[in-house]
Amino acid sequence: xxxxxxxAFDIAPTVxxxxxxxxxxxxxTRPFWSPELETLDRAALERLQVARLQKTLARARRSxxxxxxxxAAGFDPKSLTSLADLPRLPFTVKDDLRSDENFPYGLLTxxxxxxxxxxxxxxxxxxxxxxxxxxxxxxxxxDLIARSLWMIGLRPGDVFQNMMGYGxxxxxxxxxxxxxxxxxxxxxxxxxxxxxxxxxxxxxxxTALHIIPSYALRLIDTFHEAGEDPRGFCLRLxxxxxxxxxxxxxxxxxxxxxxRAYNCYGxxxxxxxxxxxxxxxxxxxxxxxxxxxxxxVDPATGRALPDGERGELVxxxxxxxxxxxxxxxTRDITCLRSAPCRCGRTHRRIERITGRTDDMLIVKGVxxxxxxxxxxxxxxxxxxxxxxxVLETINHLDQxxxxxxxxxxxxxGDLQVLETLRRRIADELRGEILVSxxxxxxxxxxxxxxxxxxxxxxxxxxx
Amino acid sequence: xAHQIAVFAENKPGRIxxxxxxxxxxxxxxxxxxxxxxxxxxxxxxxxDNPGKAYAALAAGGVSVFKREIVAVIMDDRPGGxxxxxxxxxxxxxxxxxxxxxxxxxxxxxxLVVEVEKIPEAIDVLREQGLRTLSDEEIYTL
Numbered sequence: 001x002x003x004x005x006x007x008a009f010d011i012a013p014t015v016x017x018x019x020x021x022x023x024x025x026x027x028x029t030r031p032f033w034s035p036e037l038e039t040l041d042r043a044a045l046e047r048l049q050v051a052r053l054q055k056t057l058a059r060a061r062r063s064x065x066x067x068x069x070x071x072a073a074g075f076d077p078k079s080l081t082s083l084a085d086l087p088r089l090p091f092t093v094k095d096d097l098r099s100d101e102n103f104p105y106g107l108l109t110x111x112x113x114x115x116x117x118x119x120x121x122x123x124x125x126x127x128x129x130x131x132x133x134x135x136x137x138x139x140x141x142x143d144l145i146a147r148s149l150w151m152i153g154l155r156p157g158d159v160f161q162n163m164m165g166y167g168x169x170x171x172x173x174x175x176x177x178x179x180x181x182x183x184x185x186x187x188x189x190x191x192x193x194x195x196x197x198x199x200x201x202x203x204x205x206x207t208a209l210h211i212i213p214s215y216a217l218r219l220i221d222t223f224h225e226a227g228e229d230p231r232g233f234c235l236r237l238x239x240x241x242x243x244x245x246x247x248x249x250x251x252x253x254x255x256x257x258x259x260r261a262y263n264c265y266g267x268x269x270x271x272x273x274x275x276x277x278x279x280x281x282x283x284x285x286x287x288x289x290x291x292x293x294x295x296x297v298d299p300a301t302g303r304a305l306p307d308g309e310r311g312e313l314v315x316x317x318x319x320x321x322x323x324x325x326x327x328x329x330t331r332d333i334t335c336l337r338s339a340p341c342r343c344g345r346t347h348r349r350i351e352r353i354t355g356r357t358d359d360m361l362i363v364k365g366v367x368x369x370x371x372x373x374x375x376x377x378x379x380x381x382x383x384x385x386x387x388x389x390v391l392e393t394i395n396h397l398d399q400x401x402x403x404x405x406x407x408x409x410x411x412x413g414d415l416q417v418l419e420t421l422r423r424r425i426a427d428e429l430r431g432e433i434l435v436s437x438x439x440x441x442x443x444x445x446x447x448x449x450x451x452x453x454x455x456x457x458x459x460x461x462x463x
Numbered sequence: 464x465a466h467q468i469a470v471f472a473e474n475k476p477g478r479i480x481x482x483x484x485x486x487x488x489x490x491x492x493x494x495x496x497x498x499x500x501x502x503x504x505x506x507x508x509x510x511x512d513n514p515g516k517a518y519a520a521l522a523a524g525g526v527s528v529f530k531r532e533i534v535a536v537i538m539d540d541r542p543g544g545x546x547x548x549x550x551x552x553x554x555x556x557x558x559x560x561x562x563x564x565x566x567x568x569x570x571x572x573x574x575l576v577v578e579v580e581k582i583p584e585a586i587d588v589l590r591e592q593g594l595r596t597l598s599d600e601e602i603y604t605l
Contacts, residue, residue, distance in 0.1 A: 406471060441503070443526070444527055
């Protein structure tokens with residue numbers, strides 16, 4: 001039994017299973033998975049948010065961590081009556097999840113016998129974070145993913161090839177169950193093994209992919225080596241997730257694969273993918289505000305910023321029972337847009353993530369995000385899609401080097417042409433990042449090709 | 464007509480070795496090689512006995528390669544031998560973008576390879592001066 005201490009809409013209504021072909025057709029053309037929730041007017045949506053926030057706060061107090069935090073801040077959960085009260089609530093940061101005090105169970109609001117799933121971050125910077133889900137948490141998260149996939153046009157009958165790592169990483173299992181919930185034939189392909197991925201697409205007529213954008217761009221080489229062109233396959237959709245990327249990278253993927261590609265945002269601490277998702281308008285990602293409360297704050301001061309201003313995204317779980325997080329600092333940089341969307345959904349949109357506060361590079365005192373470098377490199381048709389930023393200390397100064405691969409067909413045997421290209425790239429980079437960059441042109445295939453998230457920065461500076 | 468193979472290479476150890484290995488395995492023989500570098504990368508230019516085969520082998524090996532038409536002209540290997548060829552070209556207003564030379568028979572014959580934009584004109588001008596240009600097949604027999 002699932003207990004439901006929540007207001008209406010706790011598990012979003014889903015599209016009913018069809019019983020007749022007519023109903024099936026009617027259902028297929030419906031644009032919304034959860035029509036009431038996706039188009040709820042703003043006032044009702046905010047009422048729902050307040051109600052769910054109050055429930056969440058009451059629940060959070062059951063966790064040792066939030067009990068301590070509330071007491072230390074003199075915060076009474078019952079005192080919150082509107083979203084305007086939110087800034088009184090202290091932030092939650094990643095280190096709260098992995099501190100000696102809390103790791104791994106300190107944020108749980110339920111007994112451990114209620115937990116059915118553990119996910120964990122990669123832990124590249126120290127101890128990993130552990131995130132626990134109850135059965136109900138998985139159901140609500142899965143429903144949000146189904147909602148998102150339905151939004152971009154995935155339907156029963158589609159073949160969904162999930163090319164993300166299965167395991168502790170949320171991208172694999174998360175989208176897997178979401179696609180199954182929707183009713184798509186789901187291929188648990190997992191990450192890597194490019195030849196096999198292509199064979200699966202070909203043999204089973206894959207129509208939709210879930211893929212890391214940098215891997216999609218690399219996979220093209222494998223297609224071409226095998227004498228294949230994905231544009232001749234059945235593919236029509238892709239979900240791009242797990243790493244920030246530029247609109248230019250998306251367009252390149254769309255052209256090379258002959259598909260439409262949609263950006264998916266999420267983080268494991270807040271469930272995983274589909275916190276926000278692009279709609280068919282491809283102009284920002286709808287952040288599912290019935291499940292997440294979003295704020296944008298100044299990363300330095302923590303003060304709230306108005307809609308339209310770029311800052312750090314802060315999220316609060318509104319519909320999670322096992323391990324709700326309050327005002328979690330995502331470290332992702334974006335802005336919130338409240339302008340209505342042509343798709344009819346009322347949930348505000350975030351812009352694509354331009355970086356993380358923790359992958360921001362400070363070079364000669366200037367803040368630089370790797371995505372800025374990508375934006376410039378993508379303007380050059382002569383360059384491949386991979387790049388590496390190398391930071392070094394030379395004569396006590398920061399040296400910023402961008403290494404990019406020359407496409408084989410861009411080589412015309414002329415040294416002068418290459419030198420000019422190199423200078424043009426350096427000039428445009430300087431215009432974008434305001435620091436002079438050394439550009440190195442590399443042979444095609446020279447950069448390391450990980451099958452997971454791309455490594456974009458190598459910081460060799462003396463600390 | 465004669466062709467030259469140009470290869471894009473990073474300026475790091477093992478690049479010429481890689482090209483030589485691919486060409487050796489393909490059974491292509493190298494008649495001449497030059498390397499020009501700028502900063503961290505450069506271009507290896509090769510005159511080979513079978514440019515078509517060399518191009519295909521290098522491209523299949525994942526190398527950025529370009530095949531370009533050039534003019535290869537036979538000169539006398541003596542003081543002033545280069546003058547006749549280059550003078551003819553400059554008089555005709557043909558600019559040499561890149562050039563290199565090598566000796567075939569000591570004190571007798573040498574070859575000058577030039578990259579120019581106007582290939583047919585260059586060949587005509589050189590022929591008028593009584594200089595002989597080489598085809599791919601002739602380079603093969605050098």
